[in-house]
Amino acid sequence: MNIGWIGTGVMGAAMAAHVQKAGHELFVYNRTKEKAEALVKGGAHWCESPAEVGKNADVVFSIVGFPTDVEGVYLGTSGVLSARGQCKIIVDMTTSTPTLAKKIARAAEEKGVKSLDAPVTGGDIGARKGTLAVMVGGDKEAYEKALPIMELFSSKVTYFGGPGAGQHAKACNQISVAGTMIGMVEAMLYAYKQGLDPEAVIDVVGSGAGGSWSMNNLAPRIVKGDYKSGFFVEHFVKDMGIALQEANAVGLSLPGLSLIHQLYVAVKAQGHGRSATQSLFIALKSLSEKEDTK
Amino acid sequence: MNIGWIGTGVMGAAMAAHVQKAGHELFVYNRTKEKAEALVKGGAHWCESPAEVGKNADVVFSIVGFPTDVEGVYLGTSGVLSARGQCKIIVDMTTSTPTLAKKIARAAEEKGVKSLDAPVTGGDIGARKGTLAVMVGGDKEAYEKALPIMELFSSKVTYFGGPGAGQHAKACNQISVAGTMIGMVEAMLYAYKQGLDPEAVIDVVGSGAGGSWSMNNLAPRIVKGDYKSGFFVEHFVKDMGIALQEANAVGLSLPGLSLIHQLYVAVKAQGHGRSATQSLFIALKSLSEKEDTK
Numbered sequence: 001m002n003i004g005w006i007g008t009g010v011m012g013a014a015m016a017a018h019v020q021k022a023g024h025e026l027f028v029y030n031r032t033k034e035k036a037e038a039l040v041k042g043g044a045h046w047c048e049s050p051a052e053v054g055k056n057a058d059v060v061f062s063i064v065g066f067p068t069d070v071e072g073v074y075l076g077t078s079g080v081l082s083a084r085g086q087c088k089i090i091v092d093m094t095t096s097t098p099t100l101a102k103k104i105a106r107a108a109e110e111k112g113v114k115s116l117d118a119p120v121t122g123g124d125i126g127a128r129k130g131t132l133a134v135m136v137g138g139d140k141e142a143y144e145k146a147l148p149i150m151e152l153f154s155s156k157v158t159y160f161g162g163p164g165a166g167q168h169a170k171a172c173n174q175i176s177v178a179g180t181m182i183g184m185v186e187a188m189l190y191a192y193k194q195g196l197d198p199e200a201v202i203d204v205v206g207s208g209a210g211g212s213w214s215m216n217n218l219a220p221r222i223v224k225g226d227y228k229s230g231f232f233v234e235h236f237v238k239d240m241g242i243a244l245q246e247a248n249a250v251g252l253s254l255p256g257l258s259l260i261h262q263l264y265v266a267v268k269a270q271g272h273g274r275s276a277t278q279s280l281f282i283a284l285k286s287l288s289e290k291e292d293t294k
Numbered sequence: 295m296n297i298g299w300i301g302t303g304v305m306g307a308a309m310a311a312h313v314q315k316a317g318h319e320l321f322v323y324n325r326t327k328e329k330a331e332a333l334v335k336g337g338a339h340w341c342e343s344p345a346e347v348g349k350n351a352d353v354v355f356s357i358v359g360f361p362t363d364v365e366g367v368y369l370g371t372s373g374v375l376s377a378r379g380q381c382k383i384i385v386d387m388t389t390s391t392p393t394l395a396k397k398i399a400r401a402a403e404e405k406g407v408k409s410l411d412a413p414v415t416g417g418d419i420g421a422r423k424g425t426l427a428v429m430v431g432g433d434k435e436a437y438e439k440a441l442p443i444m445e446l447f448s449s450k451v452t453y454f455g456g457p458g459a460g461q462h463a464k465a466c467n468q469i470s471v472a473g474t475m476i477g478m479v480e481a482m483l484y485a486y487k488q489g490l491d492p493e494a495v496i497d498v499v500g501s502g503a504g505g506s507w508s509m510n511n512l513a514p515r516i517v518k519g520d521y522k523s524g525f526f527v528e529h530f531v532k533d534m535g536i537a538l539q540e541a542n543a544v545g546l547s548l549p550g551l552s553l554i555h556q557l558y559v560a561v562k563a564q565g566h567g568r569s570a571t572q573s574l575f576i577a578l579k580s581l582s583e584k585e586d587t588k
Contacts, residue, residue: 098488121502133502158498160490168488172495176481176504182550183473187466190537193546194392194462196454201466204452208415208427209525210470212506231503243484252487253581256476259553287547 002027002086003149004057006050006073007064007094008036011120014127015063015093015153020044022152027056031064049078055085059146063093063120066238070096074104081111088113089142091150093134095119095174095235097242098164105138105163114142117163118150119170123231131155135173137165171243177277178240178260180212184219185280189288198223218278230276237264237273296321296380297443298351300344300367301358301388302330305414308421309357309387309447314338316446321350325358343372349379353440357387357414360532364390368398375405383436385410385444387428389468389529391536392458399432399457408436411457412444413464417525425449429467431459465537471571472534472554474506478513479574483582492517512572524570531558531567 001024005016008030016039020026026044029052030036040046047053050073053060060080062073070092074080080090090113092104101117108115116138126132133156136143143159150157160169187210191201202223206215221229240261247254263280270286272279295318299310302324310333314320320338323346324330334340341347344367347354354374356367364386368374374384384402386395386409395411402409410432420426427450430437437453444451454463481504485495496517500509515523534555541548557574564580566573 121498121504123503133498135498156498156501158494160494165488165490168484168490169495169498171488172481172485172490173499173502173504175484176477176499176506176509179473179475179477179480180504180506181473183470183477186473186548186550187470189546190462190469190541190548191466193541193544194459194465196459196462196466200452200454201463204415204427204429204450204463205467205470207450208467209417209507209511210415210467210474212470212474212508213503214506215470217503247484247487250487251582252483253578254480254484255553255557255578255581256480256550259549263549284547284549287549288545 001025001059001149002057004053004060004087005039006030006053006060006062006080008039009063010124011127012063013038014124015132017042018130018153019149024149027053029053050074050076050080051078051083054080054087055083058086059089059091059149060087061091061093065094065235067094067096067100070094070100075107081107081113089116089146091116091118091146093118093120095170095239095242096167098167098246101137101164101167114139115163116142116146117166119166120154121170121173127153134158135160135166135169137161137167137169138163168246171239171246174236174239175243175254175257177214178257180214181277181280182260182263183210184212184214185278185284187215188219188222188281189284193288221276222278222281227272227275227279227282230278232273233264233267233275233277233279234273236277237261237268240264295353295443296351298347298354298374298381299333299338300324300347300354300356300374302333303357304418305421306357307332308418309426312424312447313443318443321347323347344368344370344374345372345377348374348381349377352380353383353385353443354381355385355387359388359529361388361390361394364388364394369401375401375407381407383408383410383440385412385440387412387414389413389464389533389536390461392461392540395431395458395461408433409457410436410440411460413460414448415464415467421447428452429454429460429463431455431461432457462540465533465540468530468533469537469548469551471508472551474508475571475574476554476557477504478506478508479572479578481509482513482516482575483578487582515570516572516575521566521569521573521576524572526567527558527561527569527571527573528567530571531555531562534558
């Protein structure tokens with residue numbers, strides 16, 4: 001099958017490599033061409049625009065940065081849906097808004113194209129290992145057709161319902177992550193401040209009722225002083241903002257997420273937008289340090 | 295060895311049963327005598343006061359409700375330390391304040407008794423199975439002597455340092471739990487409100503970067519409508535209050551814990567003090583329901 005691939009960042013490049021390895025013909029576009037080089041060397045066809053990808057591929061996958069990027073990729077003047085051609089199914093895997101997912105689904109339908117919103121979780125490690133989890137919303141038939149391709153880079157693909165349902169499921173994931181992050185970071189701050197052995201704390205807390213993926217995987221990075229490896233703060237701020245906006249739209253109050261979102265806005269404001277989410281530790285530490293000097 | 299046991303609630307009774315099974319002579323006291331019946335039938339000696347326990351036992355363990363109860367047990371007029379006798383080591387396993395742990399350690403020292411603060415995590419299931427984790431502070435030599443007894447009901451015993459260090463480690467645990475609870479509950483609220491299959495959400499979120507013990511163990515109880523099984527809200531409110539007070543005392547700002555503590559004060563105020571911590575779901579749902587009726 002001819003597969004289109006738009007977005008070859010850390011996640012996208014690793015995922016597309018699995019598709020390429022399985023023997024599919026790849027048609028690739030990325031804003032920064034250099035990041036697609038490995039795929040092109042491996043035989044992928046470089047395209048000059050999303051439209052050109054849509055003209056050549058049966059199924060187009062995208063994983064880019066922000067909802068505005070997604071909108072450009074599909075609905076822009078040189079977007080996938082601007083040109084007629086091969087494309088029967090589009091699959092956006094960016095963590096974006098359910099509202100945009102529905103808008104794209106409607107626009108696609110008008111052109112006889114089926115649309116899926118299919119954000120992923122599992123990080124760069126999951127992308128490299130091909131063990132991502134994919135949360136899918138949109139046309140059920142298109143889901144069944146795209147499933148064998150998604151399984152090339154995933155160990156769990158779940159269908160949640162119509163357009164936007166995949167994005168809603170991803171929002172649940174990010175809401176849960178937000179909670180585990182504040183809990184983990186404040187527990188570590190407390191541990192350091194009270195002079196406890198941080199590794200012993202991670203060992204005990206991480207294996208019991210206070211345990212979380214964040215405690216087991218990101219707290220050790222804080223101990224090592226590694227604030228670069230992991231998921232970008234600016235993307236997390238975006239994801240939490242989407243969840244809050246969608247919750248607000250249906251009259252759902254999420255006080256915890258709201259505070260955590262604002263704290264991450266502060267993390268970003270302190271210059272850590274392109275650092276990993278465990279940088280919350282640095283930002284919260286800065287709230288307390290003045291007390292140390294008294 | 296003669297073992298004293300004060301506090302035979304859900305946790306204490308199950309833990310003491312493991313000690314009894316191992317062949318130790320037990321001297322038991324509990325505010326409500328009936329709750330010690332199974333142990334007494336099994337051969338434990340009933341004592342009329344903590345002082346009587348202290349007179350007869352080499353090592354006294356306690357696990358009661360609140361710090362004021364702990365203070366009464368050890369420093370009260372008929373407390374363990376009020377009478378001279380056998381007792382060489384006291385081990386309080388209640389989740390209590392590091393400040394009280396230090397106070398008891400000083401009072402014990404004056405009477406030639408060694409003290410440990412050794413709160414546990416792992417819940418009623420861990421107590422029954424004998425797989426609790428114990429976080430220990432206090433005299434190192436006393437820790438080594440008490441260790442074989444603690445191992446009868448634990449799978450992990452960690453020494454964190456001098457008096458109060460066990461309580462500080464437990465505070466880390468509860469801070470982390472607080473984060474996982476708000477994340478899990480708000481994710482579930484969002485899932486229901488957006489019409490997603492809650493079990494599919496737990497399955498995907500629980501196995502990825504948003505995963506936590508709370509998501510995997512307590513979210514399914516929300517789906518079943520079970521708000522009784524688990525850890526009491528009123529105890530959790532107490533634990534978070536202790537952590538906040540101790541953090542404040544060393545100039546540490548914990549904005550996440552502070553909000554979550556206040557939300558749990560509301561859960562308790564709504565009449566769920568003796569319900570399990572997943573009741574946060576009910577309380578937060580009540581914030582949003584009015585929007586449903588518009």
